[in-house]
Amino acid sequence: MLELAGITKSFGGQIAVADESFTVAPGEIMGLIGQNGAGKTTTFRMVLGFIRPDQGEVRWAGKPIAQIDRDIIGYLPEERGLYPKMTVADQVQFFGQLHGMSKAQVAAALPEWMARFEVKGKPTDKVKDLSKGNQQKVQLICTLIFQPRLLILDEPFSGLDPVNASLLEDGIHALQQSGAAIIFSSHDMSNVEALSDHLVMLKNGHTVLSGTVAAIREAYGRTRITLEQPGLDEAALRALPGVVAVVRRGEHYTLRLSDPAAGRAIFQAVSQGGYIPEFSQQAPDLDEIFRLKVGEADA
Numbered sequence: 001m002l003e004l005a006g007i008t009k010s011f012g013g014q015i016a017v018a019d020e021s022f023t024v025a026p027g028e029i030m031g032l033i034g035q036n037g038a039g040k041t042t043t044f045r046m047v048l049g050f051i052r053p054d055q056g057e058v059r060w061a062g063k064p065i066a067q068i069d070r071d072i073i074g075y076l077p078e079e080r081g082l083y084p085k086m087t088v089a090d091q092v093q094f095f096g097q098l099h100g101m102s103k104a105q106v107a108a109a110l111p112e113w114m115a116r117f118e119v120k121g122k123p124t125d126k127v128k129d130l131s132k133g134n135q136q137k138v139q140l141i142c143t144l145i146f147q148p149r150l151l152i153l154d155e156p157f158s159g160l161d162p163v164n165a166s167l168l169e170d171g172i173h174a175l176q177q178s179g180a181a182i183i184f185s186s187h188d189m190s191n192v193e194a195l196s197d198h199l200v201m202l203k204n205g206h207t208v209l210s211g212t213v214a215a216i217r218e219a220y221g222r223t224r225i226t227l228e229q230p231g232l233d234e235a236a237l238r239a240l241p242g243v244v245a246v247v248r249r250g251e252h253y254t255l256r257l258s259d260p261a262a263g264r265a266i267f268q269a270v271s272q273g274g275y276i277p278e279f280s281q282q283a284p285d286l287d288e289i290f291r292l293k294v295g296e297a298d299a
Helices: 040-048 088-098 103-116 132-144 162-177 189-195 213-219 234-239 260-271 286-295
Strands: 002-011 014-024 029-033 055-060 073-076 150-154 181-185 198-203 206-211 224-228 243-249 252-257 278-282
Touching: 002 040, 014 029, 014 040, 014 055, 014 181, 014 198, 014 206, 029 040, 029 189, 040 073, 040 150, 040 181, 073 132, 088 103, 088 132, 103 132, 103 162, 132 150, 132 162, 150 162, 162 181, 162 189, 189 286, 198 213, 198 286, 206 213, 206 286, 213 286, 224 260, 234 243, 234 252, 252 260, 260 278
Parallel strands: 029 181, 029 198, 073 150, 150 181
Antiparallel strands: 002 014, 002 055, 198 206, 224 252, 224 278, 243 252
16 A cells, blocks of 8 residues: 655745645555646655655555565656657567566567557557557556556546547556556546546645545535526526526536525426426536635635
């Protein structure tokens, strides 16, 4: 299990991370979210041992992270880094051998990984001759092929189209099922909701949200209504008690409420006791919560 216990890091008097604590058990996926500069990459670098916290400790299986075998850690940095003149096979072998694999082991595993991520190219192709998307897949293979026990992914979905993002999600789930502890960051809240067992949100280095996605959403109450009903008057919707905002897309409306209890009266008003194609009252999604937390004034 990965454990961060009260880690704090400053650079030149500027706090990058303040008293951060969380755990990631084997077989768990944790999403680390926040604006640019919130402290996500600094957190990753402390977990990796690239920099040391000023206070607190990072531990794996109860031991300080500096004492563990580095071969168990897989890391995909936000800034990708491949050797363009190397072949795909040589590139993957290089990273595989750095993590304790033999050339024969890499050669045996590589075709399966290339098929899993649908890489358009051959092991003998040079990296520079692949498309940008396929180069990114090769980088992912380099990160995953040695089956890390701790996996750190910094913006892994950046630049991937929906099909390739789905392939990456499948690869992450496969590693999760093998018992790996996984942390990833993403600015796409739909990816975070889909993948995370729990999440931590940082703002200016401070933890402002922590818990499962479901628990965080429910803590905000069912303050969002989505409905579809032809012929509604948008101004009349805004005037309903408890409605603080209305967004319209064709005949679909999203209402934000000040009080979840207002939902019943709103349903009666828009349905008038008859049929309504769609009416759903839910907690805000993670994207809306993220925007709310980012917009809050600092304490």
